Amino acid sequence: MVDLSQYLPIALFLGIAVVLSTAFVFLPMGVARLTGAHKPDAEKLSEYECGFPAFEDPRSKFDVKFYLVAISFLLFDLEASFLFPWAVSLEFTGVVGWSAMMIFLGILAIGLAYEWKMGALDWQ
Template sequence: MHEHPYAFLALFLGVAVAFPLVLLGVARAWATAFQPRKPSLEKNSVYECGVAPTGDARVQFKAHYYLYGIVFLIFDVEVVFLLPVAVAFTGLSAGALLAMLVFILLLAEGLVWAWARGHLEWR
């Protein structure tokens, strides 16, 4: 009998799913067996480099910082998408060039929108 051509992939997928689950199960069993639970106020307290925590740990950032980061990531990922087009520019069809032109125009529209709304002004 002949093997199914995808039998190896099914076996590989099964091992890839089972291996971490088995390891997590062994770790859970080990922790349950050899590390008895002893909750206390000292164990459940927040630890920061040996310094007793004081005040509120929550720090509020301005939304503009997140917006700068998102705009940076958008235009950083744009370069990743444009690099293959630049490498294979002479061998691309007209449809591929049109798709990249639409992509660049959408990014330019987003940049103009962010600029017009004042999101690129550092405050």
């Protein structure tokens, strides 16, 4: 017969995780409803992420600068994720690792300068 008591800590962990995640999701919504903070108006219901109404004619023109800024953010976020392991392992990679990262950062700096010069970062 299989001894299932070895799985008790895992079951407890999963149970606590489910209870906490449910509380973190539903408790703030319940408190907002009870305290009156849940009062939607036109400003709260307006689009704020993509910059244009979501339910309009799909063939309408829209400004792509939001997407350019978002892509730039992702690019420099990835750069930061490459910089940390590089800085930690610089002792082992030496001059070759340092020069490779400087080439990488130089290419990113040229791209940022080009993006800036072309006006992709100007917000209107």
